[in-house]
Amino acid sequence: MSNLRQNGRLRWAPSYLRNQGQLTKGQKRAFREHWSTYGLVFQHGECLPLARSFPDFAERELVVEIGFGMGDHLLEMASLHPDTCFVGIEMHRPGLAAACGKLADAGLQNVRLIRGDARLVLSDYFGSAKAAAFLIQFPDPWPKIGDEHRRLVQPGLIDVFEKRLHTDGHWALATDVTTYAEHASAIMRKKTKHWSPLARSSWSARRSTTPYEAKGLAAKRHIIDLAWTFHGVTEPC
Ligand SMILES: C[S@@+](CC[C@H](N)C(=O)[O-])C[C@H]1O[C@@H](n2cnc3c(N)ncnc32)[C@H](O)[C@@H]1O
DSSP states (O other): OOTTEETTEESSOOOSOSOOOOOOHHHHHHHHHHHHHHEEOOOTTOOOOHHHHSTTGGGSOEEEEESOTTSHHHHHHHHHOTTSEEEEEESOHHHHHHHHHHHHHHTOOSEEEEESOHHHHHHHSOTTOOEEEEEEESOOOOOSTTOGGGSSOOHHHHHHHHHHEEEEEEEEEEESOHHHHHHHHHHHHTTTTTEEEESOOGGGOOSSOOHHHHHHHHTTOOOEEEEEEEOSOOOOO
């Protein structure tokens, strides 16, 4: 039984599209040549080997980007903060392959990639690791009425962040979909005990546009950046 299921039922509605597209020749090569360097694979019953993957992991900050797409924002942040450890979690194989190739070309050592559902990875495989920030850039919008339950941002994801963030850590969201921003803000308004809104997270300083941001801008949509700081106390590692 997959641990995406509990008592025979899916723990979360799929927040991603199932049709992932084919890998290009270049992406296949990038996967073959660089996945062993950048990829982290989670195994049932074991925690991710984060401390083995990053030198001095305990002394460095960890930032996690969920749904990094082709990896542009992740790469940008990792180059801007070479002393920080970055983990990107993505379901989309072409994106994982493209990110591997770009990381190798840039020679970045401070990033690891995980293929999987971020909700599963963070809930079950993170052990006692705590992050300084969680970033979500342009999540799949699921704009149709009745599809809201498929959105990645849900109260349950914020509960996971509460377990996985350091006190004063951030989570940041960028979207070009007004109803998504309203959906996330409404969830966070019910979580005021441990969270306060932040004008902008220093961890989501986009210098260039991501592919999905570019689509939004081309359609003359307004980009909305939201962020919150966590004030709760997490259990010591
Ligand atoms: C609309 S795309 C945005 C990609 C990129 N951030 C950008 O701005 O170009 C959303 C991405 O989130 C990924 N995604 C959706 N749900 C996810 C989940 N539960 N875990 C990991 N990745 C997820 C999808 O595979 C997709 O690549």
